[in-house]
Amino acid sequence: MTRPPMPDHRPDRVRFWRHLRLFRRDILSAQPERLYRAKMAEVRLPFLHSVMVNTPDLVRLVLQDRATDFPKSTRVREGLRLLLGNSVFVTNGATWARQRRMIDPAFEGGRLRESFPAMWDATQAMAARLHPGELEVEQAMSHAAADVIFRTLFSVPIEDAAAAEVYQSFRAHQRSSPILNLAAMIPMPRWVPRYFPRRTRATAAQIRRLITQMTAARMQAIRDGTAPDDLATKIMTTSDPETGARFDTAEMVDQVAIFFLAGHETSASALAWALYLVATHPEWQAQLRAEAQVLRPHLDGPAPDFSILRQMPLIRDTFREALRLYPPVPMMVREAAGPECFRGRKLGAGAQVIVSPWHMGRNARIWDAPHDFQPERWQDAGTRNCARDAWLPFSAGPRVCPGAGFAMAEGVLMLARILCDWELRANPDRVPEPVAQLTVRARGGIWVEMVPAQG
Numbered sequence: 001m002t003r004p005p006m007p008d009h010r011p012d013r014v015r016f017w018r019h020l021r022l023f024r025r026d027i028l029s030a031q032p033e034r035l036y037r038a039k040m041a042e043v044r045l046p047f048l049h050s051v052m053v054n055t056p057d058l059v060r061l062v063l064q065d066r067a068t069d070f071p072k073s074t075r076v077r078e079g080l081r082l083l084l085g086n087s088v089f090v091t092n093g094a095t096w097a098r099q100r101r102m103i104d105p106a107f108e109g110g111r112l113r114e115s116f117p118a119m120w121d122a123t124q125a126m127a128a129r130l131h132p133g134e135l136e137v138e139q140a141m142s143h144a145a146a147d148v149i150f151r152t153l154f155s156v157p158i159e160d161a162a163a164a165e166v167y168q169s170f171r172a173h174q175r176s177s178p179i180l181n182l183a184a185m186i187p188m189p190r191w192v193p194r195y196f197p198r199r200t201r202a203t204a205a206q207i208r209r210l211i212t213q214m215t216a217a218r219m220q221a222i223r224d225g226t227a228p229d230d231l232a233t234k235i236m237t238t239s240d241p242e243t244g245a246r247f248d249t250a251e252m253v254d255q256v257a258i259f260f261l262a263g264h265e266t267s268a269s270a271l272a273w274a275l276y277l278v279a280t281h282p283e284w285q286a287q288l289r290a291e292a293q294v295l296r297p298h299l300d301g302p303a304p305d306f307s308i309l310r311q312m313p314l315i316r317d318t319f320r321e322a323l324r325l326y327p328p329v330p331m332m333v334r335e336a337a338g339p340e341c342f343r344g345r346k347l348g349a350g351a352q353v354i355v356s357p358w359h360m361g362r363n364a365r366i367w368d369a370p371h372d373f374q375p376e377r378w379q380d381a382g383t384r385n386c387a388r389d390a391w392l393p394f395s396a397g398p399r400v401c402p403g404a405g406f407a408m409a410e411g412v413l414m415l416a417r418i419l420c421d422w423e424l425r426a427n428p429d430r431v432p433e434p435v436a437q438l439t440v441r442a443r444g445g446i447w448v449e450m451v452p453a454q455g
């Protein structure tokens with residue numbers, strides 16, 4: 001059995017400037033190993049006070065019980081504003097609540113069932129692109145997950161001219177933008193200017209121009225009565241039950257930007273790590289392949305019913321375990337709105353409060369064998385308690401990811417479709433090293449050998 005790869009850890013004590021350098025490079029390896037046990041960690045500098053909360057009660061307090069007292073940090077918003085504008089991901093208060101009231105209905109269970117055929121088509125298109133040999137699965141899954149988003153949101157495949165351009169521009173944006181990584185979301189002092197290179201501003205503007213065209217065209221189609229019945233139409237025709245208002249084109253552009261970003265980067269990261277974990281556990285993989293054969297009778301026909309996913313519980317547990325070990329969003333930053341006292345430590349208004357799905361998912365006080373890949377643990381009743389307290393890949397509370405059900409369906413379907421036809425093998429000379437970019441990725445990518453499955 002292979003131990004899933006971990007990032008390096010910094011020594012407990014390092015000088016401030018070294019810490020800062022490590023931090024800007026990668027926030028995962030900048031953390032000391034003791035955080036897998038510590039109940040809280042504090043950084044107190046003249047310009048920055050931050051705490052990482054690592055116990056279920058404090059996490060619950062921040063994310064659920066008193067979520068309005070811990071809004072999203074304004075610095076997070078500044079780091080992402082070029083691309084996301086005023087999207088639900090960065091707003092707070094009444095604006096955020098109104099936006100959620102119009103977005104949430106599109107992701108409810110029944111609606112998910114309606115999105116399933118488009119998800120299925122994207123999965124079939126992904127399968128058609130696979131070939132024997134070494135495959136960099138981060139890139140392959142990023143392409144596949146972007147295809148899922150375009151098909152479910154706008155009823156177009158990623159080969160569509162505008163969709164393909166959004167995807168390519170986003171990749172260029174990522175390459176040009178050292179800002180668009182998680183470290184940039186951790187606040188620097190307010191006197192440090194937020195600087196965006198010209199190329200980054202240009203790629204963000206290009207993405208938003210393309211999304212604006214797609215959204216404006218959809219607005220017109222809704223007026224003309226010719227719009228397809230997909231997620232974009234659903235969201236744009238949902239009225240806020242409190243005010244009766246709908247999204248106008250400008251505000252919808254911000255939401256489409258976050259659906260595209262949050263919806264494909266995260267799924268791609270989770271799927272890539274799941275594939276690697278499966279590749280390193282051949283016996284478990286054989287069981288999953290047997291389970292995935294429920295898809296076979298449908299491969300040459302229309303999409304099966306959404307309920308087919310229920311017939312693949314081991315693949316679902318594998319995806320959950322991958323999300324525990326490699327949560328795509330490893331840390332979330334909130335800001336104390338007023339003075340607080342956590343575990344005897346005083347926090348002033350504006351102090352940064354960090355919740356770490358990465359550390360909670362591997363918390364040695366909560367999970368047995370926290371760093372091991374044990375998907376069968378999800379069959380134990382006890383795991384339900386651990387998950388309630390410490391499985392946070394989709395966050396929790398009122399700001400929980402609205403796409404969680406969507407992402408779970410997509411993850412199970414994609415994994416099953418790949419395993420149905422392919423055996424995945426890991427190359428021991430290419431062990432991926434986790435790093436936190438915008439999501440948890442591997443330095444140099446995640447490579448897996450694809451071998452046609454026998455029988």
Ligand code: HEM
Nearest residue numbers: 088089262263266267270329332393394395399401403407
């Ligand atoms: C495996 C896939 C996914 C993971 C791990 C994930 C994770 C998360 C997390 C942790 C948050 C909370 C971030 C924070 O509070 O700072 C979040 C928020 C969000 N996610 Fe996801 N997500 C995934 C897929 C999706 C998909 C498919 C969509 C939509 C198509 C989506 C849309 C959003 C939106 C709109 C928010 C902002 C919610 C708010 O602030 O109220 N996500 N996601």
